[in-house]
Structures are given as C-alpha cells and as structure tokens.
Amino acid sequence: MNAKIRQRRPAFDREAGVAIAQALFHQRGYDAVSLADLTEAMDIKPPSFYAAYGNKAALFERAMRRYAQENALPLDELLAPDRHPAETIPALLLAAAEQYGRNSVLRGCMITEGMRADDPAARLMAEKLADGGLQAIRAYLDRVHPQGAQAMADYIAVTLRGLSASACNGMSYERLTEAARTAGRFVARELETDDPTTAS
Template sequence: MAARGRPRGFDADAALDRAVEVFWRQGYEGASLTDLTEAMGINRTSMYAAFGNKEELFHRAVARYAEADMAYARESLTEPTGYEVIESFLRANADALTRADRPSGCLSVQGGLAEGGDSGRIARFLADSRLVGERALAQRLARAVAEGDLPSGADPRALARYVMVVSEGNAVHAAAGSSRADLHTTVDIALQAIPRTQADPRT
C-alpha cells in the first residue's frame, strides 16, 4: 500500500533528482521545505514518508549526486597511470562544473557554504563526503607510486589533497560564472605540478 499522502504514480527517484537540483542551486540552508516539495511534486507528508526530514533528504540527495553526477571521479581511478588519473579527474570535473543542463558548480561544495542553525552538521557531513573521494584518490596514487609511474618520494595523500583543492576551487569559480575554458586553463597550470617518472609513458 502506498504511504499516506503519497500521490498516485509517485516516482521517488525522479523526486529525489529534483531535490538534488534545488539543494544544488540554493544550498541546504537556502532550500525551504516549500521549495523542495514544489519541485518534487509532492506534499510534506509524502516527503517525510519517503525521505524523512529535510536533513535526511539532503543526505539522500548528496548520495544520489555522488552516484550520478560524480561517476567520472570513480571512472578516473581506472586510468593506467597516476598522472592520467589526475588529469582525467580534473578535466572531467571542469566539464561537470559547467554543464549546460545542470547548475554551475558542485553540490558537495555549495550545499554547505552558508552556516545556519544546524550547528555545522551539514558542513561536516559534506566535508566527510568529499574526504571519501580524496582517500580513494590517495589509495590509487599510492598504487601509482608502488608501480613506479609516480616518483618514490611522492606523497599520495598530499597529492590527492592538492587535486581536491584544485577541483573545489574550480567549483567555487564555476558557481561565480567562470567559463569551462577558464577552468581548463587552471587545470593546465595545476598539472604542471604533478610529479612524473620515466615509467609514465606520457613523460
């Protein structure tokens, strides 16, 4: 039986996708329950029944965003060398931040920029979410060091943090109106700092 208040034909995934966009455009604090339910095409009773409260909905939205809009981050880890992993990630990130069919910038960066009455929980949640990706990248770069396509003295954790700083900075600039070409220029400069060895076929 459908939950009370849930409209006939309710599509939870489609409603969640619309919630992602509201949070992405307005941030967690800026997105009111009215904004969310109107965009999702459901009433508050349906929202609470399907997704819980606003904070739980936001957690679900971020997970959905990571699964769909951040798929390129996982795909980049399959590149054959550490340098190619980093380049693939930063290039795809610059493209994703400036897609015509999505809001500019990044939900995981913009969603918690405004501090509000949540005692910093949202900002910490988003920081922890980004850290998951950073750790996965660091593990892949550690493998690159072990395989010899990054120098033995390279610090995988510091390098992964550097890459994330570049991507998050590009997200802020994209939200402020920087063009895709501008972001790729930043990537060009950032890539010059990536250490490489003769084992990297692109050296």
C-alpha cells in the same frame, strides 16, 4: 442521474521527488532551499513530505547519493594503474572541470558545495560522501608517488574545490577547463621531477 466521479490524485513518486530536490539543492545550495520550496516544487503538503523523507537533511543525503551515482568521476578509469601519474592526475582535474562547468544552471559539484553548508548535519553528510573519492585518490598516490602522497593529495583536493567554487561563481567553461589544464601541467612537472625513472 450523472454522478460526479472524483479523480484520484496520482500516487506521489518519491524518487521523482528526490530528483526534484537534487536539482534545487544543486542550483541553490542546501541552506537556501526551504521546506516550502521543496513541497511547492514537489506539489505535496508538509505532512506528506515528512512521511516520504523524514526531514530536509535526510532528503539532502538521498539527493547527494543520487547525484554521486549519476555524476561521480570515473576514478577507476582515470587512475588506471597502467598510466603514469603525470598523465592521470591532469586528466582527473580536467574531467572535473568539464563536469563542473558543462551545465549553465547546475554548476560545480553538489557534494563539494554541500561541505560549505551552515547546517552541521548536512555538512557532515557531504564530507562523508566526499571522503570516499579523496581516499581513492590518496590510495592511488600512496602506490605511485609515496614520497609526496599527502601533499599531492591535498593539492588535488584544494584544486577540485576551487574549480567547483569557481564554476558556481560563474566562471566560463573555457576558463574553468584552462585553469584545470594549467594545474595539470604543474602537477605533471612535479611528478616527473620526483620520478627517478625520468631523471637523466
């Protein structure tokens, strides 16, 4: 007699689930991704989802951390102390634009766009993750451009957010990177003007 052999469903891979969620959150934004979207994409039931991740917001945080590990700008390299700030800041803006616009589907910065979420918990998580990079930029400016560090740090933050939003809104890679170069030229002029070592 032939007995039917029940095929066991493969164990759910939680890290693979985080990768799936990361792509969904990045493409659509936190608010537009529902629990049903997540469970359908992961091919699991809601109870398994809650057992694996707790809730949507907690999964969003894990997805953002994964995104940061894979896509964080190399600030240690870009803001190297042996380079003049008139070179490093434009390089930082261009690197950000290249990253935000290189993928035709996953555009912009997932963490930056997460700060626009309607959900307060998700927004706070994104703000905390973004704060680390902004603090690194401010610390660099405090060392190399102390007389205008706050204003320059604010300008850089606004520019990065604008580049991310423009990428999400469909601006082409070419226009995005040219906008970053234009902003970089402005920064370079400002920093060189304020640098007493470059005065004639």
